Each structure stands twice: as C-alpha cells, then as structure tokens.
Amino acid sequence: MIADALAGGFTEAPVQSARAFREVLEAMARPGTIRRVVGALPPAPVSVAAGVVLLTLCDGTTPLYLAGAADCAAMRDWVAFHIGAPLVTAEYAAFALGRWEDLNPITRFRVGQPDYPDRSATLIVEQDKLTNQGPALTGPGIETANWLNLPETAAFRANRALFPLGFDTIFTAGDQIAGLPRSTRVEAI
Amino acid sequence: MTDEAYNFAYLDEQTKAMIRRAILKGIAVPGYQVPFASREMPMPYGWGTGGVQVTAACLVPEDRLKVIDQGADDTTNAVSIRKFFARTAGVATTERTVEATMIQTRHRIPEVPMKAGQILVFQVPIPEPLRFLEPREAETRKMHELEEYGLMHVKLYEDIARHGQIATSYAYPVKVEGRYVMDPSPIPKFDNPKLSCSPAIQLFGAGREQRIYALPPWTKVESLDFDDHPFKATKAAHDCDLCAAGDSYLDEVIIDDQGGRMFVCSDTDFCAGRRAKGHKGRLWAPEPEAAE
Numbered sequence: 001m002i003a004d005a006l007a008g009g010f011t012e013a014p015v016q017s018a019r020a021f022r023e024v025l026e027a028m029a030r031p032g033t034i035r036r037v038v039g040a041l042p043p044a045p046v047s048v049a050a051g052v053v054l055l056t057l058c059d060g061t062t063p064l065y066l067a068g069a070a071d072c073a074a075m076r077d078w079v080a081f082h083i084g085a086p087l088v089t090a091e092y093a094a095f096a097l098g099r100w101e102d103l104n105p106i107t108r109f110r111v112g113q114p115d116y117p118d119r120s121a122t123l124i125v126e127q128d129k130l131t132n133q134g135p136a137l138t139g140p141g142i143e144t145a146n147w148l149n150l151p152e153t154a155a156f157r158a159n160r161a162l163f164p165l166g167f168d169t170i171f172t173a174g175d176q177i178a179g180l181p182r183s184t185r186v187e188a189i
Numbered sequence: 190m191t192d193e194a195y196n197f198a199y200l201d202e203q204t205k206a207m208i209r210r211a212i213l214k215g216i217a218v219p220g221y222q223v224p225f226a227s228r229e230m231p232m233p234y235g236w237g238t239g240g241v242q243v244t245a246a247c248l249v250p251e252d253r254l255k256v257i258d259q260g261a262d263d264t265t266n267a268v269s270i271r272k273f274f275a276r277t278a279g280v281a282t283t284e285r286t287v288e289a290t291m292i293q294t295r296h297r298i299p300e301v302p303m304k305a306g307q308i309l310v311f312q313v314p315i316p317e318p319l320r321f322l323e324p325r326e327a328e329t330r331k332m333h334e335l336e337e338y339g340l341m342h343v344k345l346y347e348d349i350a351r352h353g354q355i356a357t358s359y360a361y362p363v364k365v366e367g368r369y370v371m372d373p374s375p376i377p378k379f380d381n382p383k384l385s386c387s388p389a390i391q392l393f394g395a396g397r398e399q400r401i402y403a404l405p406p407w408t409k410v411e412s413l414d415f416d417d418h419p420f421k422a423t424k425a426a427h428d429c430d431l432c433a434a435g436d437s438y439l440d441e442v443i444i445d446d447q448g449g450r451m452f453v454c455s456d457t458d459f460c461a462g463r464r465a466k467g468h469k470g471r472l473w474a475p476e477p478e479a480a481e
Contacts, residue, residue, distance in 0.1 A: 014197035018249045021209050025247065028216050029390045029405040057210055059203050115334045118214035118223045140219050140366055141405035143388075164368060168217045181217035183366070183405075 005077035008041035010055055020056040024170065028179035032137045032146030034130050035177050043074035049172035050097055050124050051078075057122070058095055060084040065093035068102025070126070097124045100151035106159075109167050117164040120182075125151065127173045136187040137180070148178055156186040198245040198278040204228055208246035208401070212392060215403035220365030221333070222316050222400040230396065231273075236266055237295055238396030240312035241273070244293045247308055247392070248274065253281045255289035260297040260438070260455030267295070284458050296359075298380040300437050300459040303389035305406065311374040313395035316402065318362045318372040338370045341413060349418055358423065363410045370413070371402065378412065379422045379438045385410040427452040430472040432463035 010016040016039040023035040042051030050070075058064055064085040066075060079085055090096060090108040103109075103123060112120035127149070134149040139160075148171070150156060159166040159182055166182030180186075196202070204226075211225040230238040248254070254274055258267040262284040270293060271282045283289050286301040293310040303309060315321075319329045322340045332338065341362055348356045361378035365371050373384055374393060384391065384404060391404040404410065414420035425439045430451040437459055439452040451472050454460035464473065 013202055015250055017202065017205070018197065018247075021205075022247065022249050025209075025212065025216070025390065028213050029403075057206055057213070059206050061203075061207070062210070115330045116224075117218050117221060118211070120214070122213070140408040141216075143386075143407045164218045164221060166217075168213070181405075183217060183219060 004043055004074055005081045008043070008051065008078065009082040010039050013055075017056045020052045024053060024056060024177065024179070027170065027177050028141075028168070028181055030141045030146070031139070031180050031184040032132065032142065032148040032178060034132065034148075036175050037177055038175060043072070043078050045069045045072075045126075046075055046097065047126055047172050048175045049177045050126055052175075053124055053170055053172065053177065054079070054083055054085075054095070054097065058083045058085045060086070062094040063088040063092050065090050065096040065098075067096060067098025070098045070102070093121050095122050095124060097126070099126045104155075106155055106167070111159075111162055111165040111167055114165065117166075120165065121167045123167055123169045125169055125171050127151070127171050130171055130173045130176045130178050135189050137184050138187075139184045141181070142184070148180070150180070150186065153186050153189050156180065156184075157188060160185055195277045197250070198248045198274065199230075200228065200242065200245045204242075205246045208242055211401045212243065212246065212403060215392070215401050216390075216405050218369075219404055219408050220369030220371040220402060222395075222402045224399055225401050227396045227399040232269070234397040235314065237270060237293070237312035239394030239398075239401070240293050240295070240310050240396075241270060241394075242396060243392050243394035243401060244270075244274065244291065244310050245278070247310070248278050248280060248291065250279060252278075252290045253283050253288055255283050255286065255292045255458075256294075257292065257297060257299070257456075257458075258295045259440075260299075261457045263457060285462075286456075286458050296375045296377075297438070297455060298376060298383045300434075300454070300456045303383075303387050305388040307389040309387075309389050309391045311376075311391065311393045313372065313374040313393050313398070313400070315360075316372055316393065316395040316398050316400040318360075318370050333369060336368070338364075338413075341370055342415075345413060345415070349415075355414070355418060355420075361420075362413050364413060365404065366409050367411075371410075373410075377424075377438055378420075379424045381410075381412045381420070382422055425452050428470065429454045429460060429463075430470045432460045432468045432473070433470040434460070434463055434468070 037052040040051030109121040169180040256267040256271040258264040286299040360375040412420040
C-alpha cells in the first residue's frame with residue numbers, strides 16, 4: 001500500500017507541471033475546449049487528469065476536499081506524500097475533487113467575498129467522458145459558442161448569477177480536461 | 190542550454206503553483222486584480238518583475254519567447270529579460286511577433302495581430318486604475334466591489350473641461366465585460382482597441398504592487414468615454430520615416446539641434462519587416478556595405 005502512495009507523481013516536476021499548467025490555462029481561458037494532460041498516475045478511482053491538476057496547482061497551502069469515492073485511504077496517502085495539502089471539509093476547501101453527485105450540494109463551497117472574489121473554491125469534477133455536445137457556453141474566452149457535456153445546467157447558471165463571486169470548475173475524464181470558469185454563461189436546457 | 194544551477198524558469202515549484210493559481214482566478218474574473226505573493230527577482234522593481242514572474246509560471250520548454258520594451262526588441266530591458274529566460278529556462282527566443290508563442294511586453298501591443306495559442310504578458314507598474322484618484326487600497330477595493338466608478342468619469346470629464354478633449358494618452362482606463370475597470374498598463378491608447386476580443390490570452394503582472402490580472406481571449410474590453418466625446422485611438426499624424434507605414438504607432442526622435450525630427454515605428458519588428466519587403470520611408474537610407 002505504501003508503495004502505491006509513493007508512485008504516480010511527476011518524474012520531472014518543473015517541466016511536467018509547466019506543460020500541464022499551459023493545458024489547464026488554455027482550458028480555463030477557452031471554456032468548453034477539451035485538452036489533454038499527462039504525467040500523473042493517482043490511485044483509482046481518480047483520473048490521470050485530476051491527478052495532474054492536483055500536482056500542478058495544489059500544495060501545502062491549499063486546503064483540499066475529497067468527495068465520495070475519491071476520499072479513499074489510498075488517495076489520502078497519495079495526496080499526503082505528493083502534495084501535502086491539508087484535507088478539510090467542503091466549506092474550507094480551496095480545491096475539491098470528486099464526481100458531481102458527490103460534490104453536491106455545491107452551495108457548500110466558498111464563492112469568494114465581494115471585495116476578494118478570488119478567495120473561492122476550484123472544483124475538479126470527475127466525469128466518465130468529455131464531449132463537445134451539450135448546453136451552449138458563451139462569455140469571455142469564447143468567440144461564438146462552445147458546447148460541453150455538463151452534469152447539469154441549473155447549478156452553473158446559478159453560479160454565473162453570482163458573478164463576480166462563484167466557484168470555478170475543471171472537468172476531468174481519463175487524461176482529458178475542460179474548464180468552466182464562473183464567467184461562462186450556460187444555456188438553459 | 191539551461192543553466193543547471195537554476196530550477197526550470199528560475200522560480201521554485203511552490204512559487205510557480207501560487208502564481209498559477211492566481212492566474213487562473215484572474216482568468217475566471219476578467220479584469221479583477223488578484224493579490225499574489227510577489228517574489229524578489231534578480232532585477233529591480235520597475236524592470237518587469239511582475240511580468241517576469243507571470244512569464245516564468247507559464248513558460249514551457251517548447252516556447253519561443255519574444256520580449257519587447259516600448260515596442261523595441263533591442264533595448265536593455267528586453268534584451269536582459271530575453272537572456273534571463275534563455276539561460277534559466279533554455280527556451281528559444283525570437284524577435285519576430287509571428288514566430289513567438291509567448292510575448293512579454295512593456296507598454297506596447299505588437300502591430301501584427303495576435304493569434305490563438307500566443308500569450309501576451311504585460312509588465313504593470315501601477316495596476317490600480319483608481320490609485321491616483323484614491324490612494325487608500327481599502328477604498329479602491331470597495332469601489333471595485335460596488336462598481337463605483339464615477340470618480341474615473343469625473344477625471345475624464347475634467348480632462349475635457351480643461352483641454353477640450355480627453356487628454357489621457359496612455360494607461361487609458363478600460364472596462365472589462367461591463368464589470369471591472371482595469372488599467373491596461375501604460376500602453377498608448379492607440380493600442381486599447383487591440384485588447385478587446387483578442388484571440389490570444391493576455392496576462393498582466395505587477396511585481397511591486399503584487400497583483401495579477403488577466404483577459405481571456407474574446408473578452409470585450411471597452412475604453413471609457415462619453416457619448417459626445419467618444420474614445421479615439423490617436424497616433425502622431427505622420428508616416429514612419431523608415432518604412433512609410435501610415436497605420437503604426439510612432440516614436441518621435443530628435444535628430445539634430447535645429448529642430449529636426451523624425452517619426453519611426455515603435456514596433457521594431459514590424460518596421461524591419463516592412464523594410465525587408467521593400468517599403469521605404471522619407472529618411473530611409475540603407476546601411477553602407479561593410480568593407481570586405
């Protein structure tokens with residue numbers, strides 16, 4: 001078990017995290033576009049992409065909430081060894097990882113303060129697959145419209161209504177990621 | 190070659206992760222200034238420490254970096270930052286805008302339109318557009334929170350009352366997606382229209398003031414103005430004296446003590462590219478052939 005926790009991190013962190021961040025940046029700056037990331041192998045059931053995002057963005061200063069199946073002993077050990085992020089409840093999380101149904105109710109997460117909207121949570125939502133079919137997305141980062149298979153629309157529309165407050169979302173499936181910042185308008189379906 | 194004594198792109202991994210989180214929050218709230226724990230860099234404040242930290246956090250080994258200072262590739266600031274990253278990150282560098290994947294800039298946006306896949310990093314001295322109107326950080330933060338931007342319009346109005354027009358010619362305030370008023374850094378207002386709906390990602394770093402903000406691609410950026418005094422992107426009413434371009438931003442250069450002057454493109458790559466294509470300006474003289 002210990003051996004599992006020690007494996008699966010970046011082998012060349014500076015360069016791998018740099019390449020991973022560029023993909024995350026492009027994904028967040030162009031909501032709905034699907035990008036590929038590589039380099040991490042977290043314990044099941046966490047996806048490669050979610051592992052890469054955690055390794056790239058999290059450290060000992062970012063409280064992390066593991067939801068549902070992601071909250072297993074193997075994953076806790078992996079986070080403790082590779083990242084060192086304190087594991088907390090949803091209310092205190094800077095980052096949260098889990099499937100959409102496990103992260104709900106999402107109103108628990110921090111949406112920032114009116115004077116500091118950046119003090120909000122980033123949700124890493126695990127999906128079975130990512131496709132460019134689903135509700136239309138418009139707003140900053142999108143020339144005309146993008147489409148993405150969101151788990152639901154009402155929560156993201158409510159989140160957009162809070163702007164500039166709100167949480168930001170990174171969807172992950174296998175080695176794919178897609179971003180949905182709070183600024184994106186989601187079509188009602 | 191990367192200097193082995195340094196981590197990739199100079200900064201340590203935890204610092205880069207912190208900057209990366211700030212950049213992502215900036216992308217999520219376009220125009221909002223995200224505080225970050227700016228580090229000491231091996232160059233003085235005012236030399237682009239904010240831009241350098243943002244560039245360091247975004248660079249990948251495959252990047253081709255261009256650095257410009259007031260449009261020029263060959264000035265001290267541009268040369269030293271380019272060498273800094275060539276040494277600490279081992280990235281390729283270029284002076285050509287079309288070849289660059291990442292461009293760090295001090296106070297200009299290149300004349301050649303940006304493309305998707307490029308990242309433009311601005312060096313910002315004073316990120317708070319309201320700072321000279323209201324020195325207290327607690328107050329300006331409240332003004333952003335409440336979207337209380339009347340003071341900025343008063344300032345532009347006083348320009349009109351005094352000079353008959355809006356005399357602000359650089360660092361001209363903009364409103365991002367109808368929400369945050371943002372300082373576009375001291376770019377000439379000639380460049381303001383290029384901020385809006387750019388296909389490239391635009392990132393702003395202020396090292397001394399410890400702020401990062403961002404414009405995702407295709408973000409609407411409006412320069413503040415009045416219905417009866419609409420915004421005008423102005424430039425010197427001349428053509429470039431070297432390449433004859435009539436639509437580029439010009440620097441005025443004094444060339445003697447008799448009042449002689451010339452106007453040249455501030456974007457050196459743009460100007461050289463036009464001359465290479467055979468455009469000749471009023472004062473263009475090819476360099477004498479080097480002696481064999």
